[in-house]
Amino acid sequence: MEGYGDLSLFGEMSAEEQAQAEEFRKARQSERQQKQKEQIDKIGEVEWVNSLEFQRQRYLRSNRKDAQGDLNFETLRDREPxxxxxxxxxxxxxxxxxxxxxxxxxxxxxxxxxxxxxxxxxxxxxxxxxxxxxxxxxxxxxxxxxxxxxxxxxxxxxxxxxxxxxxxxxxxxxxxxxxxxxxxxxxxxxxxxxxxxxxxxxxxxxxxxxxxxxxxxxxxxxxxxxxxxxxxxxxxxxxxxxxxxxxxxxxxxxxxx
Ligand SMILES: O=C(O)CCC(=O)C(=O)O
Ligand SMILES: [Fe+2]
Missing domain, CATH: 2.60.120.620 (q2cbj1_9rhob like domain)
Known part of the structure; x- marks a missing residue:
């Protein structure tokens, strides 16, 4: 899979399998966003940001590229001791x-x-x-x-x-x-x-x-x-x-x- 940039992350998967994996990832992301929205509607933004669930999720995802923009802390996740x-x-x-x-x-x-x-x-x-x-x-x-x-x-x-x-x-x-x-x-x-x-x-x-x-x-x-x-x-x-x-x-x- 050399020369395919980020796609090489998918290892030996065929183009079709890669598309499926990407679709699955997007579905999970939107499911997560939907759940978060429901939570915010239920308890309010301030309480949600202070909640254990929000803080754990944010930390566990803090090594991901798509999380970097949201972070206001230097994460320990996946980093050197x-x-x-x-x-x-x-x-x-x-x-x-x-x-x-x-x-x-x-x-x-x-x-x-x-x-x-x-x-x-x-x-x-x-x-x-x-x-x-x-x-x-x-x-x-x-x-x-x-x-x-x-x-x-x-x-x-x-x-x-x-x-x-x-x-x-x-x-x-x-x-x-x-x-x-x-x-x-x-x-x-x-x-x-x-x-x-x-x-x-x-x-x-x-x-x-x-x-x-x-x-x-x-x-x-x-x-x-x-x-x-x-x-x-x-x-x-x-x-x-x-x-x-x-x-x-x-x-x-x-x-x-
Ligand atoms: O001996 C060490 O430095 C590591 C010990 C350790 O990783 C553990 O007990 O889980
Ligand atoms: Fe250990």
Whole structure:
């Protein structure tokens, strides 16, 4: 399909199939517009623009060419991960790690929390959980709002856990995407305690090596992996964030805060 410009997007489809696909796309678009119009008629323009449904749709479509003109935010959708800055000081990281260690000594690491992609991790229901949740919520949700157009009060934690990669146990996490809207990766221990590691993003062929405490946020649907460590241990806090009523409607922060 070389030389057909945008049409090459349709891959191996025949001209007839391409026309059908285009027709289908237009029908879906007009159906969506019709539904939006009904919503606006029902609740009014201001309420519609503030609604979760509108904000989610706008964000999920914000990587599309036809959405660019409508956007007044720099979208995270389909874009390179962003460093949202330092979420925890060194002293706080030590406090959290101590609490995670206590938890692990008592209950051990879990290995089956994420079905298809088992990780060696602990849920964050430790003695510092409310500090962790409070800080992340106050810091990340307003920044997520800035980069997604979804208001801060609509965000929830779907999950939050700590992964312990270790040279003798789990060294890496294979390529996957996360089942939420946005994900946090935050290195907790010193970079001198391991070799290798970091997070790899396939789309950009980008290998990020975090500094302890920095909150790295990425579009959850980007394919990424935990790069293998070759020595020591790498301890990472991961949070899966989504809107209230997102894909499953489930969220967890009420258990902890
Ligand atoms: O180890 C990392 O940097 C990535 C972890 C991750 O992607 C996950 O737990 O879903
Ligand atoms: Fe992930």
């Amino acid at each position: 962003m460093n949202f800055g330092q979420a925890f000081s060194r002293a706080e990281l030590i406090l959290i790690l101590t609490s995670v260690n206590e938890y692990v000594l008592e209950k051990g690491w879990t290995t089956q929390r994420h079905g298809a992609f088992p990780t060696r991790d602990v849920p964050k229901d430790t003695s510092v959980s409310s500090m962790v949740f409070g800080r992340l919520k106050d810091m990340l949700f307003p920044l997520l709002a800035k980069h997604t157009g979804i208001s801060a009060d609509k965000w929830r934690f779907r999950d939050l856990f700590v992964i312990g990669y270790h040279e003798d146990h789990q060294r890496a996490l294979e390529l996957h995407s996360d089942g939420c809207l946005a994900s946090l990766t935050l290195l907790m221990n010193d970079t001198g305690e391991f070799e290798g590691g970091g997070t790899y993003f396939e789309k950009f062929d980008l290998h990020i090596k975090q500094e302890p405490g920095d909150a790295w946020i990425h579009d959850a649907k980007l394919s990424h992996s935990g790069v293998s460590i070759t020595r020591g241990s790498r301890i990472v806090m991961v949070a899966f964030m989504d809107t209230a009523g997102g894909f499953t409607g489930k969220h967890i922060e009420s258990k902890f805060s």
